[in-house]
Amino acid sequence: MGLLKMIFGNTRKPQGRLGKMMTKSMNGYSHAKMAEWGMQYLQGIQPSSVCDLGCGGGANVKRLLERYPQAAVTGMDYSEVSVAMTKDLNAQAIAQGRCRVILGDVSNITLPAVSVDLATAFETVYFWPGLEKCFREVYRALKPGGHFLIVNEADGEDGTNEKWEKIIEMKIYTRAEISDALQKAGFTEIRTYHHDKKSYIAVLAGKNG
Ligand SMILES: C[S@@+](CC[C@H](N)C(=O)[O-])C[C@H]1O[C@@H](n2cnc3c(N)ncnc32)[C@H](O)[C@@H]1O
Secondary structure, three states, rough: OOOHHHHHHHOOOOOOOHHHHHHHHHHHHHHHHHHHHHHHHHHOOOOOOOEEEOOOOOHHHHHHHHOOOOOOOHHHHHOOHHHHHHHHHHHHHHHOOOOEEEEEEEHHOOOOOOEEEEEEEOOOHHHOOOOHHHHHHHHHHHEEEEEEEEEEOOOOOOOOHHHHHHHHOOOOOHHHHHHHHHOOOOOOEEEOOOOOOOOOOOEEEEOOO
């Protein structure tokens, strides 16, 4: 269990060499499939300012830059390893002034209030220190009419929660728990989705315009 904890602890906050390896693997196939599945629910949303929270290795920052060529995209993560890898992967967009990557904790988002059209969080809310508190921070950063998309690989419904919660310091939430915290933080028009074969979930919430 000690070794597993050491390896998978790097999903919570990538650090050092193992963290670099983990971040690289998070940019790979399985997260890509899940992210692409979740992003289908963004149809009809045309943001000019996007922020990917808990951006990890930056693959979704890259995807968002491609999806929204007119938008400025910010990646944010509290891990220095994640920030470095996201910068590396998106160096061209950074040089073009379309992308920036900041070191920061979602419990205290330093972006100006009312500055973001779309916030995203892929495979990261499990680790956030209190959903409602962090969701309030996201709400504050969003413009009226803005959206917040959460995508998780684990739905909290298949009985494997305890196993992972023992290995990694994390909390696997159901769609109902996420929706409840979003509502308490002020979000409206909350829609939830479940993959028809896998345990992927997506939750899309809006800030009233
Ligand atoms: C499992 S990785 C997912 C990375 C990426 N979103 C993806 O889907 O590949 C979780 C990421 O969330 C970040 N994270 C966890 N808690 C955070 C917090 N409180 N503030 C900012 N980032 C956080 C971690 O550092 C890590 O890079």
